[in-house]
Amino acid sequence: MKKVLTLFIALLVSTIAFAQQSLWGGGTLVSPEIHENNTVTFRFRAPKAIKVQVTGDFLSNPSVADLKEGPEGVWEYTTPEPLAPELYNYSFIVDGLKMPDPSNIYLIRDVSSLMNVFISGGGRADLYKVNAVPHGTVSRLWYDSPTLGTTRRMTVYTPAGYEKSGKRYPVFYLLHGMGGDEEAWVTLGRATQILDNLIAEGKAKPMIVVMTNGNAALEAAPGESSLGLVPPTTKLPKTMEGSFEAAFPDVVKFIDANYRTVKNKSGRAIAGLSMGGYHSLHISKQYPDLFDYVGLYSAAIWPGKDVESPVYKDMEKKLSVQFAKKPALYWIAIGKTDFLYKANTDYRKLLDDNHYPYTYYETDGGHIWRNWRIYLSEFVPMLFK
Amino acid sequence: MKKVLTLFIALLVSTIAFAQQSLWGGGTLVSPEIHENNTVTFRFRAPKAIKVQVTGDFLSNPSVADLKEGPEGVWEYTTPEPLAPELYNYSFIVDGLKMPDPSNIYLIRDVSSLMNVFISGGGRADLYKVNAVPHGTVSRLWYDSPTLGTTRRMTVYTPAGYEKSGKRYPVFYLLHGMGGDEEAWVTLGRATQILDNLIAEGKAKPMIVVMTNGNAALEAAPGESSLGLVPPTTKLPKTMEGSFEAAFPDVVKFIDANYRTVKNKSGRAIAGLSMGGYHSLHISKQYPDLFDYVGLYSAAIWPGKDVESPVYKDMEKKLSVQFAKKPALYWIAIGKTDFLYKANTDYRKLLDDNHYPYTYYETDGGHIWRNWRIYLSEFVPMLFK
Numbered sequence: 001m002k003k004v005l006t007l008f009i010a011l012l013v014s015t016i017a018f019a020q021q022s023l024w025g026g027g028t029l030v031s032p033e034i035h036e037n038n039t040v041t042f043r044f045r046a047p048k049a050i051k052v053q054v055t056g057d058f059l060s061n062p063s064v065a066d067l068k069e070g071p072e073g074v075w076e077y078t079t080p081e082p083l084a085p086e087l088y089n090y091s092f093i094v095d096g097l098k099m100p101d102p103s104n105i106y107l108i109r110d111v112s113s114l115m116n117v118f119i120s121g122g123g124r125a126d127l128y129k130v131n132a133v134p135h136g137t138v139s140r141l142w143y144d145s146p147t148l149g150t151t152r153r154m155t156v157y158t159p160a161g162y163e164k165s166g167k168r169y170p171v172f173y174l175l176h177g178m179g180g181d182e183e184a185w186v187t188l189g190r191a192t193q194i195l196d197n198l199i200a201e202g203k204a205k206p207m208i209v210v211m212t213n214g215n216a217a218l219e220a221a222p223g224e225s226s227l228g229l230v231p232p233t234t235k236l237p238k239t240m241e242g243s244f245e246a247a248f249p250d251v252v253k254f255i256d257a258n259y260r261t262v263k264n265k266s267g268r269a270i271a272g273l274s275m276g277g278y279h280s281l282h283i284s285k286q287y288p289d290l291f292d293y294v295g296l297y298s299a300a301i302w303p304g305k306d307v308e309s310p311v312y313k314d315m316e317k318k319l320s321v322q323f324a325k326k327p328a329l330y331w332i333a334i335g336k337t338d339f340l341y342k343a344n345t346d347y348r349k350l351l352d353d354n355h356y357p358y359t360y361y362e363t364d365g366g367h368i369w370r371n372w373r374i375y376l377s378e379f380v381p382m383l384f385k
Numbered sequence: 386m387k388k389v390l391t392l393f394i395a396l397l398v399s400t401i402a403f404a405q406q407s408l409w410g411g412g413t414l415v416s417p418e419i420h421e422n423n424t425v426t427f428r429f430r431a432p433k434a435i436k437v438q439v440t441g442d443f444l445s446n447p448s449v450a451d452l453k454e455g456p457e458g459v460w461e462y463t464t465p466e467p468l469a470p471e472l473y474n475y476s477f478i479v480d481g482l483k484m485p486d487p488s489n490i491y492l493i494r495d496v497s498s499l500m501n502v503f504i505s506g507g508g509r510a511d512l513y514k515v516n517a518v519p520h521g522t523v524s525r526l527w528y529d530s531p532t533l534g535t536t537r538r539m540t541v542y543t544p545a546g547y548e549k550s551g552k553r554y555p556v557f558y559l560l561h562g563m564g565g566d567e568e569a570w571v572t573l574g575r576a577t578q579i580l581d582n583l584i585a586e587g588k589a590k591p592m593i594v595v596m597t598n599g600n601a602a603l604e605a606a607p608g609e610s611s612l613g614l615v616p617p618t619t620k621l622p623k624t625m626e627g628s629f630e631a632a633f634p635d636v637v638k639f640i641d642a643n644y645r646t647v648k649n650k651s652g653r654a655i656a657g658l659s660m661g662g663y664h665s666l667h668i669s670k671q672y673p674d675l676f677d678y679v680g681l682y683s684a685a686i687w688p689g690k691d692v693e694s695p696v697y698k699d700m701e702k703k704l705s706v707q708f709a710k711k712p713a714l715y716w717i718a719i720g721k722t723d724f725l726y727k728a729n730t731d732y733r734k735l736l737d738d739n740h741y742p743y744t745y746y747e748t749d750g751g752h753i754w755r756n757w758r759i760y761l762s763e764f765v766p767m768l769f770k
Contacts, residue, residue, distance in 0.1 A: 046482055048481055048482075049482075097431055097433075097434075097479065099484045099487075104614075105494055105497065105608075105616065106607075106614045107492065112490065114490055118614055119614060129611070129613060130605075130608075130609060130611050131611050132611045135536070135538075137525065137526035137527070138524065138525045138526075139522050139523065139524040139525075140522065140523045141520075141523075141548075142522075163526075220515075223490075223515075224515060226514070226515050228514060229489075229491045229504060231415070231489075231490065232490065258549075
């Protein structure tokens with residue numbers, strides 16, 4: 001009878017090996033292989049394919065590279081140069097069909113697309129890795145929003161030691177962009193890793209990070225509400241028309257009631273990317289006593305001309321009230337090629353004309369996650385000092 | 386300037402639409418489409434393909450079905466019969482290459498494979514859906530295991546109302562199988578949904594569910610430890626040789642110190658699937674005062690003959706001690722075609738010969754998640770009554 005374990009392991013291992021062999025025609029290829037010098041090899045087994053290509057944000061011009069077929073139908077491509085430290089995404093194109101890499105289980109959803117990811121380490125990208133440091137807790141929980149009349153899902157990061165310390169912590173409200181949800185910052189945003197690592201290095205204060213769902217018409221991320229396993233909806237009602245901003249005090253009340261927080265302005269920050277930057281701008285000016293730290297990452301600025309919410313009324317007057325109360329930090333970051341660059345330039349002119357102090361951070365590139373990870377890792381060390 | 390929002394939305398929507406069009410050759414197909422009568426249509430756009438098939442656990446004999454090409458290169462297959470209520474998985478096979486459905490973002494990893502999933506509703510499958518009921522909180526956190534000398538990741542479910550009730554709750558320790566990890570029960574196992582729904586229906590007591598990582602050599606699920614984004618390891622040291630079982634009191638101590646728990650045997654249950662059933666058997670007999678409820682789901686039973694751990698010594702004597710203390714429930718479940726069926730029959734004979742009481746639950750099918758979701762939803766209502 002004691003042979004059963006051996007048989008058991010043998011059966012399971014063969015089942016697993018079979019699954020690897022069969023699923024997506026995979027096998028036991030290593031792909032991507034990140035070499036010591038940070039060049040990267042991609043491999044794909046497809047004996048019958050005519051053309052296999054790789055596309056991804058590690059390529060610029062051209063944005064597609066051809067793999068070459070080798071023995072046993074294994075196609076291969078190695079980058080000619082080392083890749084700069086970064087979290088990259090990619091997909092294969094096999095005879096014209098985009099598909100993920102069957103050798104790489106790491107796929108992240110961005111809005112309605114899934115893409116493989118890998119990390120070329122070193123430099124800032126080491127902040128995006130899980131390192132051997134104390135880890136915070138990441139919770140998905142539901143809160144009541146009386147203002148919106150719904151129960152809604154959020155993601156909350158509490159720093160390592162929170163459970164036992166008995167201390168109060170400041171809270172950073174971190175908002176996603178259009179098409180995103182309460183999963184965006186902990187998946188492509190690498191917020192958990194960035195916070196764990198910056199706190200462990202002593203570069204950031206231990207803090208709670210609250211990542212809500214910014215779509216006022218939705219309760220939760222795709223698959224996580226009673227809508228079921230349906231495709232993500234990208235054209236949502238109640239988007240950027242004031243509902244989410246008006247209801248935001250519900251979130252703050254819930255967090256202050258359920259976590260050991262610093263319950264005042266100096267213990268609260270708010271920032272977001274794109275639509276989340278727009279939310280941060282309008283929430284922080286609508287409730288000028290709530291947040292001492294404000295971050296606009298590639299933010300949309302101005303409301304649509306047909307939008308009637310009281311949240312957007314008297315914008316300049318509200319800004320004058322907000323800045324009269326001297327926020328500890330008002331931080332604006334954008335990439336040089338972002339389609340919102342001009343809107344941000346116009347907004348900075350308005351701030352300049354009124355002598356409202358802010359800090360400006362400009363990067364290369366456009367409206368992309370690479371920039372938002374950079375902005376997060378620049379912003380967090382400035383909070384609650 | 387107010388036109389910027391309109392432009393912004395237009396740009397984002399077109400970006401999203403482009404991503405949908407381009408990623409994996411997708412487009413805006415609906416696939417799978419679950420019709421009102423529970424027949425299901427699969428669709429795949431591939432104008433250049435010669436053959437497109439679908440494979441998955443909703444098919445039995447044959448286990449592959451051919452899609453037919455229609456207008457604009459869209460291939461389609463509709464099941465001839467309605468599908469029984471269940472969470473199903475599937476993949477496409479395009480000219481011999483397995484690949485996921487680009488129209489379906491719902492992919493779940495099982496060990497080292499990714500597969501698309503969908504739910505055909507009704508009956509027991511409604512327990513697997515997110516319904517409009519109060520939702521518990523799901524947290525990923527890290528605990529110290531002095532016995533293993535590592536910091537390890539676990540998933541903890543706390544029932545709706547836990548944060549505010551001030552009450553103590555019983556704890557159910559729920560263990561995964563070989564190749565799995567602390568994500569398995571909340572992904573393919575649908576444990577969050579099953580618990581939320583059973584508790585909301587009044588069929589289960591509110592309880593905390595603790596899902597640890599049962600691989601003593603690992604700290605966390607793939608991608609969640611400092612090993613990085615590497616392929617899952619299936620041949621692990623320290624597997625089923627006593628280390629995990631011997632260190633289990635570390636888990637109980639951590640949970641009792643950090644949650645409002647019922648800190649005695651009548652407030653503790655342990656169960657697991659396959660290797661997790663083996664762990665449950667050996668942990669509960671090694672520590673006979675810890676657990677009043679024990680569940681073996683398709684469990685491995687006997688240790689390997691070369692395994693030397695004290696945990697497996699004097700097995701029959703330890704069982705006599707455990708059963709003398711009269712556990713409230715000792716539950717054994719297995720499928721008729723499971724490769725561990727005989728081992729379980731032998732074990733039940735040993736229990737019968739000694740007049741140790743247990744409850745036996747037999748299903749069709751073998752060593753599959755469909756059975757483990759059934760076993761979980763049968764077991765949970767019997768706990769802590």
